[in-house]
Amino acid sequence: MRILVLDDQEIIRVQLKRILQKSGYAVTEASDARTALEILDREPMDLVLSDIRMPGMTGLELMKTIAARVPDIAVVMVSGVDSMEMAMECLRHGAYGYVVKPVDTSGILIAVANALRRRMLELEHRDREGILARKVREQTEEIRNSREEISHRLLSASEHRDNETGAHVRRIGLYAAEMGAILGWDLEGIDCIRAAAPMHDIGKIGVPDRILQKDGPLTDEEWIIMKTHTTMGANILRDSTVPFIQMGARIAACHHEKFDGTGYPGLYAGTQIPLEGRITALVDVYDALCSKRVYKHAWTEEEALGYLRAQQGKHFDPDLLKIFLDHYARFRQIFLDNPDKFAPEEIPLRGL
Template sequence: MTHQVLIVDDTEINLILFDALVKRIPDSHAVKFSSAVEGLDWAKTRPVDLIILDYMMPEMNGIEFIVQLRKTAGKEDVLILMITANDQKQIRYRALEVGATDFLTKPIDKAEFMARANNLLHLAESRKNLADRASWLAEEVKKATLNILQRERETVIRLSKAAEYRDPETGAHILRMAHYSELIAKGLGLPVEDQVLLLEAAPMHDIGKVGIADNILLKPARLTPDEFEIMKQHAMYGHEILKDSSSKVLQAGAEIAKAHHEKFDGSGYPLGLIGEEIPIFSRIVAVADVFDALTSARPYKTAWSLERAAEYIQAKSGVHFDPRCVNAFFSNWEQVLLIRQRFQDQ
């Protein structure tokens, strides 16, 4: 590692002396300026490990130099060795306040100069190594976090497939409705992190169906009132399966599972929530889920046309569905069609 040292002093003999001393420090290179203004401009735009700075200069004194440099982003911690006269204690106090690191007093003692400059360059190197270490650790944490998120996503997919193997309404359905949900969330202006969270959690909306008996879940005909009451229990089953997880995705899945059959007018289940009492994720999923269910063929029904399903969703705006969610869905109709094309039933 080559240390970059900036020397700023308006006296030519001092520049020559300091440059010669810096060259005696291993792996060090000096850049010299007799103009404080030019030296400051150079320091603002280039990497520098140590600045050797005279206080008394005509264009700008050393304290003004430090103040201006410290205002520059990324230059808050550059090490500065200031040169002052022996009787300038008040100046040294002020320089410390604005960000000087160390001092040398005139006349310069060569051995002291070498020792202080060496120490500061070792400090600069240690800081850089620490910063590199911090960056490495941050990258490792990022990798570990990504691995955790990938395992979490795998858990979600496997949980969703558990329902898929028992319920013919899932499969490509969970992918379409999840992407419809993300599209609605984007249309509502939800934060990007919420859009992603919803995309990942929405596939678990019907996970509670694993608790419904096959003779009801797979019945190829309309359910009786008693059977429908049993079927409705899947909302709470899904919530119970997911609710105690520390994962944000599974927590969101629990909320969606419980409330995605609520209706905007309060006639839904399991709690009969009204309007914005229904969590926003569940209001979004309600539109996405019903639209895809209507437009998909099932053993007990044929698929509705897109036009008929669209008319139904719009007719139920404010009754079954949150009008804002409905508007967001149909405002992105071309994207809806692309999602439908991308995730077709096999």
């Protein structure tokens, strides 16, 4: 253990040094606070044994500086005055001990050993907290990844039959998470919607190919079946105890509801539509408009934004739309950063 002995009186330094060295400590000396700080800047120390009254910076001021600059060092004050007030002042400012001169061998050794022990326990405690915090971070990351993997694997089953590409569903999760972040949701909620929103069309797995992949407009009867992908999706995901799947069920059920109540399955209007459903409805339409499909060209940004604005309060929640437009650059960036992997022409595109 390395100890820095600081006292303006050489005789005291020599005395302390002798006591400490005899007990196996490595001792460095300093005669004033400035020199002590210079030494601390270049050499690692475990403990500083400091005089209080010195010319220049006092021991108390030095201790405050040490606490700010090198907080892992234990400081024990050595005082010329036996004052309870002074002792309390030192302890309040973080001193690990307070010894009164003239120092006796056992008094100084006990104070030093106690201070070093307390410092060691504090460092161990902090290490343990650091390890724990890292573990929690790793596990959170793992949970997030497994959520997204489950969601994407579930979807891959239906992906090939549908007009929605893997990149589209991933983008929906990213836009929805961005919206959650802008709305001030906590990380848990944001992670949840990132994994849940991509499942909005999972119910299409129950729509027959002849409808899903029909070349041409759907008949009224076929539309009725097509629309059931909302309730079928909700049925696939319902009764889960896992929050992101519960959210996925609400999104599947509500992502074609419209704010003015004219959507389907037509159970809700306005803010009765769960917020995550209103978010997904908005970003799903935005992404579909901007994407190229075999039955349509990608709309320009102006066209897409013009359509969204025209649907304010009709299809879309006006407050959410305003937030979306106010932070539009962030959503656009998600679109640009996550392009479709396949040329749209290669994908059998039908359906909604």
